[in-house]
Amino acid sequence: MPLVRTTFIDHIGTIALDHYGKRNALSRALIADMLAAFDDFRKRSARAVVLRSAANEKVWSTGHDVTELPKANIDPLPYGDPLEQLMRAVKAFPAPVLAMVHGSVWGGACELVMTCDIVIADETATFAITPARLGLPYNTAGFLNFISRLPLTVVKEMFFTADPIAAERAERVGIVNMIVPAAELESRTTAMAKTIAQRSPAAIAAYKEAIRVLSEAVAVNPDTYEYLHGLRREVYFGPDYQEGIQAFLEKRPPQFRGA
Numbered sequence: 001m002p003l004v005r006t007t008f009i010d011h012i013g014t015i016a017l018d019h020y021g022k023r024n025a026l027s028r029a030l031i032a033d034m035l036a037a038f039d040d041f042r043k044r045s046a047r048a049v050v051l052r053s054a055a056n057e058k059v060w061s062t063g064h065d066v067t068e069l070p071k072a073n074i075d076p077l078p079y080g081d082p083l084e085q086l087m088r089a090v091k092a093f094p095a096p097v098l099a100m101v102h103g104s105v106w107g108g109a110c111e112l113v114m115t116c117d118i119v120i121a122d123e124t125a126t127f128a129i130t131p132a133r134l135g136l137p138y139n140t141a142g143f144l145n146f147i148s149r150l151p152l153t154v155v156k157e158m159f160f161t162a163d164p165i166a167a168e169r170a171e172r173v174g175i176v177n178m179i180v181p182a183a184e185l186e187s188r189t190t191a192m193a194k195t196i197a198q199r200s201p202a203a204i205a206a207y208k209e210a211i212r213v214l215s216e217a218v219a220v221n222p223d224t225y226e227y228l229h230g231l232r233r234e235v236y237f238g239p240d241y242q243e244g245i246q247a248f249l250e251k252r253p254p255q256f257r258g259a
Helices: 028-043 081-094 106-113 140-147 154-159 167-173 182-197 199-217 222-236 239-249
Strands: 004-009 011-017 048-053 059-061 097-101 104-106 120-121 126-128 178-180
Touching: 011 182, 028 048, 028 081, 048 182, 059 106, 059 167, 081 106, 081 140, 081 222, 097 106, 097 182, 104 106, 104 140, 106 126, 120 167, 120 182, 126 167, 126 222, 140 154, 222 239
Parallel strands: 011 048, 048 097, 059 104, 097 120, 104 126, 120 178
Antiparallel strands: 004 011
């Protein structure tokens, strides 16, 4: 059975996460369905895409399916990881992608929301980036997705504490564009998507690509890249990452030791 529901009406595509048995965890299978939907919408010249949950549950998505992460000694977030592919697909999609958020957003799903062009949420929404709870080393592209959207102080707080940021503050610091009442979430998101769909798709595609390229125009020399990758490698070969994954699978608090 598909793990997402899709619709295409008036040049607007909708992708609704629909795997509540795993609280919409971003598994390989679910991401494959999402990538297929984006590919279909591209072929149909979608002018906007709405990314949402299929039902208003307490959790929008728990993020990367932790059971699919390697246990130790392997880069957990390589370039070819399905979630990394999904981030790139959202950013490269030629039409705006709007995230419609009801409920809590965790880990990799929080970064996924950050890669969307516009985020509309209701008062139930919270956002947490949680690799520190697992001892998981984050990659450079992931950090840039946050740094390009939020003040550095907020990025640091989110990564260092792994605590959720509630809806009102999320709007204030720029995680979301607007917070609306839950009863109006779908109608307000649809209204914005329809407005975008009425504008020039050629112009908007050029705007989106220009903004993407300019926001990612960060010069990193080879030595710096190797240094950053070395920092990550020390973590995923170290004891904290192995302990974090094992503790999650055993449903107990991790006992981190550090380097």
